[in-house]
Amino acid sequence: MSRxxxxxxxxxxxxxxxxxxxxxxxxxxxxxxxxRLEIWFTTSDGWWTADQVxxxxxxxxxxxxxxxxxxxxxxxxxxxxx
Numbered sequence: 001m002s003r004x005x006x007x008x009x010x011x012x013x014x015x016x017x018x019x020x021x022x023x024x025x026x027x028x029x030x031x032x033x034x035x036r037l038e039i040w041f042t043t044s045d046g047w048w049t050a051d052q053v054x055x056x057x058x059x060x061x062x063x064x065x066x067x068x069x070x071x072x073x074x075x076x077x078x079x080x081x082x
Contacts, residue, residue, distance in 0.1 A: 008038045012074040014051045014066075016045040016081050023080040025057075038062065042069035044079070 011031060015021050021028075031037055040062045043050050050063045064072065 002029070008036055009075040010038045010040060010073065011076045011078065012040045012042065012069060012072060014042050014044050014069070014079045015048075016043070017048050018053050018056065020080045021053055021057060021059075024078065027078070039063060040069070040072060041072065042066050043082070 013024055013028070015024070028039065031039055041050070041054050041059060042064050043053055044066060050065075054060070054063050
């Protein structure tokens with residue numbers, strides 16, 4: 001049912017800190033050029049807000065709360081933490 005509601009593949013990136021985003025950045029640069037992909041972002045650590053992690057890098061769209069991410073249907077999940 002989820003596949004019928006959207007054409008693009010959804011990728012969810014979860015970051016605990018700004019360092020997580022720095023590690024992911026080279027991969028993000030390549031993925032964001034692919035028009036078939038929707039890249040979504042969420043945080044996982046209570047110490048850092050989404051604005052602190054993603055806002056400084058200019059990422060303001062498709063940023064969702066961890067609670068919303070829990071229910072999001074995604075085709076791939078990326079997390080740079082252990």
